[in-house]
Amino acid sequence: MSTAHEPHSRIRLGRGESFWFSVKAGTVFVGLSGSVVLTEAPRWLADTTWRAGVPVYVGQAHAVDAPGWVQLRADAPAELLCVRGHAARERAARLNLAGWLRTFARHTLA
DSSP states (O other): OOOOSSSSSEEOOOOEEEEEEEEEETTTEEEEESSSEEEOOOOTTTTEEOOOOOOOOOOOOOESSOOEEEEEESSEEEEEEEESSSHHHHHHHHHHHHHHHHHHHHHOOO
């Protein structure tokens, strides 16, 4: 497993591993292999805290909405790209569009 402190870094998780670290709003995670459940910092919902896990699959990107601690959890070996900084959301949008176009082409041209 590598750290996610550099502006762009790869995070590798083995089977059953989880990784906690602090991120800023706008940090983007892109699935490179396997699948990971990303759980963002807790939020208040009425009088209780609430945490939702978001699956990140190969080719998908997820941008973190609020700063705080996130958890990455893998049931099988997986790898993600962590992109920090002001260009992170733009990069995520391009990657999501590219993934959608590949999927569209695969299903329509097959």
